[in-house]
Amino acid sequence: MSKVLFVYAKGGPPLGYALSRVAARSAVHLLALSSLPPTVAASADRICASVLCPAESERRDLVSLIVSRAQAVGADAVVTFSEYAVVAVAEACEKLGLAGAGGSCALARDKRMMRRTWQEQGISQPRFRPVATAQDLHEAAAALRFPLLLKAAWSAGSTAHRTLRSAEDVPAAWERAREVMAESAQLGYAELHVADAGADFLVEEIVPGTATGWFDQEGWGDYVSVEGVVVNGDFRPVCLSGRMPTVEPFTERAGITPAALPDDAQRRIVTLAREAVDALGLQNCGTHTEIKLGADGQMWVIETAARFGGAMTVPQIEEVFGLDLIGMLTDHLLGRPVSWPAEVRTPQEAHGAAGSLVVLAVDGAGEAWPDQRVWDFPTVRDAVPLSAGSHLSVVAENSLPDGAPVPVYDPAAGANTMAALCLLSATAPETVIHDFRNLVDALPRVLPTAGPTTEVRA
16 A cells, blocks of 8 residues: 655644545555644544654754655655645655655745746736845835835745835834744744744735726635646646635635636636746645736736645635545655646536635724624524525634634734634535625624633633
8 A cells, every 4th residue: 555654734724634635545654743733633543554743853854854754654655735844845755756846846935036936937926025134124115115015935824914004114013023923933833944934024015906807796805816736847727716805914814715707817817827836847736826916907926835725725625626636636646647627617617615714803894803702613603694505614623612712813913813714615606705794794793702711611
């Protein structure tokens, strides 16, 4: 039987979901670089042929650790679905002679190198400058047009994003962004392979996005993502995911599969995504490419990742289009034939729709809740009406337990202040948008009020 080394770190699709898909194709040896979620830890020994949780000292040379573990278990492939481990796994695969993202994987991780590569290729993107010091940020702010967005070069989930509306915002933005990167590292949301990656930043112009002219329905955000895969250097787009509007500054609130876009608009977006992915020279990996939509058909590439979209993006694709992307990629890395979609899937080919909602303590307008509430999914399930045919569930692995206080939203911390992740199955993407808007409006009313004696229920 074939063997796969699964390198786990925080981020990506839920571990329980991903493990089950890989285990259906091969014996799985788990190398856990982050603590296993409680919902998975109890069953990991049953699902996996082995589970190794290396000590901190063993992770100092992460590539060597992955290589030695792969050799020890006789791995025929090495996979990861975490943004924080993709570079180390790609380099390990190169050393092992196994199929992987390839030697240019870092171009899809370090946003500074990514943007320089696209700049050289003339690919449409916001104007930007790399920054490493407060002085760099002052100089970049003088050269670019406000408003600007400061972001960490190696972050994910909109962590450490700060909006600058004038030069006066520079000192506070720089200080807070660096603080958040340090806090994220303590939580395990940080690059695992590149030393001092939390000190690398870039600043970019905020382009004028709009969903008007792209979507027929209100409630959609002004950007989409193209989900795909690179197979032996050939980009294969799978489908487009839509979004609700982000929360200040650019924290994602919800992802919807599929994006309800006309065929012509979808083709144009895929063409730009292909240019962006091709420029990075990736070899064998999932891809997730975010594209900002503007007036009169304008588009800008925001970023590409050498892995599948995180949260529930991959499970949503399986539900709606019947494509098990994790299983398919595993088969491909093991050298088995895979029938990838010949063309990007359209909304007309979808069976219903699915969406995932990040629960943040802000209302539909992005304003903070007036008081702190306690997360309680049974209350939400019973109190918030949904459309006919819709079903709401909670992703336990990515959610606080019932009874936990909902964190106060911190714009700089982004998704680090989420309380829960909810999954909605519906008859159409427009229905997902409708139900999510109602859900966001209802949460600060229906959730219990937090008090000084609030306790977490097991």
